[in-house]
Amino acid sequence: MSGAGRGRGSVTFIGMPRSFRENAAEAMQDAQLGRNLRKATHTIRGKRARVVEELPDWAELREAGRAVKDHTLRHLDRYLLQLEEAVTRAGGHVHWAADADEANRIVTELVRATGESDVVKVKSMVTQEIGLNEHLAAHGITAYETDLAELIVQLGDDWPSHILVPAIHRNRTEIREIFRDRMAAWGRPAPEGLSDEPAALAEAARLHLRERFLSSKVAISGANFMIAETGTMVVVESEGNGRMCLTLPETLISVVGIEKVLPTWRDLEVFLQLLPRSSTGERMNPYTSMWTGATEGQRFHLVLLDNGRTGVLADEVGRQALRCIRCSACLNVCPVYERAGGHAYGSVYPGPIGAILTPQLRGMGSELDNSLPYASSLCGACLEVCPVAIDIPEVLVELRARARHPRSERMAMRAAGWLLADQARLSRAQRLAVRLRRLIPRRLPGPASAWTDTRDLPEIPEESFRDWWERS
Amino acid sequence: MRVALFVTCVNDTLFPGTGRATVSLLRRLGCEVDFPAAQTCCGQMHVNTGYRDEGVRLARRFTEVFRDYDAVVAPSGSCAAMVREQYPRLAAGEGGGFAEAVAEVAPKVHELSEFLIDVLGVTDVGASFPHRVTYHPTCHSLRGLRLGDRPLTLLGNVRGLELLPLPGAEECCGFGGTFSVKNPEVSAAMCAAKVDNVLDCGAEVLCAADNSCLMHVGGMLGRRKTGVRIMHLAEILARTEAT
């Protein structure tokens, strides 16, 4: 792959330098995690299926979503400039960041200029992609996550494992422990005698966060969509914490990937139908916040982030990954994600979308990133549910062709290719196998043991089909 | 009607019974079956593992071998999907008349149940198989070729056959070609879930339109000594009261 525009400074999760296989195998040792994941993904999966089924024009909506995104990406330069102009006109400030380092530097300077050392955050994938919280911390600024699941992840000193439900790997007993032990260090402590009832946990979070909202002067967000014609930013959420962050503080800084732009208001209509049904399985999400530039008495900064995206855009097959609206439907139907969990993907983008996006944004230099395109059985469930019709299996296969292949595999594949290039060779190999059929053991050594540890090998038949055909 | 059988390399080598069953079934329905001996493999394993060049070589060979036939029948949803869906994409960047050959050949390639229902127009092939059977719609048959209920329609008309619904039928069995050895832990866990569902539904026979997936699930059914047999769709449809 070309290195042009490849993101520098993207975050790789610490302690995850190994291949996807090893990460997944380790995660599968945790039976509790497996149960949490299975229950959560199957529940959301079912809800999604029900609300999608009730729309007779879902296929058309999906096609419209795909077409709008493709059109926008084809003319991205134009729409971004239009957006910059509209945001500026409305009193906002637009900053351009080529990579993670630059975005982090810009945000840190903007926060410093306010004289504040605390910021509240709206759940945002892109700030995790660039490691913003860590960068701010290194410069004496504390970022407080305000989404419930992100709060659990932050207090637990943990990594998110799902796009929409970052703490999907935690159950409520674990959450109670995290709140009880860690809340005090971050602000208002958990109430005495906190139970693990969901309502009690939510109330504890609400009290803890409310203090934070009221005292914070600076907020940092991402955005789900940006409207080029008006300069409007859109954040879609469920809890209302976003609304608090977006309205209360004096300074709002939004860091947004350049692929999030949409040409017009009318285009938004399509996505506000596609997104909630695909992500939470709701007809409509509880909170949709929109703002255009700066409100009186407040300051608004928009940091537009590339971090590898223009490199992806240059790739004919891979660019469709930029259509993604981060709904996480592909995670919830993925049988591999369900077993491996989000952490195994070693990036803020887990599951099928992560398997095609991370190697493109970060390159495939590390063992982990090189193994991500193989983290799929190509079952196609992700493509079927994707609201913008990203052909994830197609991109996976394309990335596999560019991956580094182990030497032994290369040799085996070359040998198989040679054998299959000629029917006489194939026929000779088949006859040899038939002759040795009684000698093949039930369990094989080496890499083949990966199969025979849990599954019997098929028996070699007494004659191949082609020999039977010739004979009869 | 004269048809070419693309038996597939897996069936040719490991499951010749499926090839023989396909031949006898098609003959019984009045087809003249040809087996072009030069055929080998559609190239799926190479392409899907990241060995595009080797895969393209095999794909080119496939299109040459089958170009002159009116209809090609493959007892494999996965290989038929490879030809119909992936060949056109593979051909996009290639020269040497490959794209033209693909455009000509790909639409003529049918998975067995498609051929029986869409081309021959039969839903009752006159088979008899008095057993409890469940059907696993493999991913490439289900989401690739969109076979829908074609195989179930055919099985539903088999005398004596009791068709049992498979819980979680649409979930992948975890084979995925080289996925099963590159990510064996996840693959085996997926397979175990499939095996549990097969056992839950009480079938004696697990049927599918793809022997590679059957080999995978069957490998675990065998290892766990469950007594449940695997059978390709063609083998059930080929059975009559006489056999």
Ligand code: SF4
């Ligand atoms: S790839 Fe598609 S299904 Fe997956 S998160 Fe993105 S938009 Fe949703």
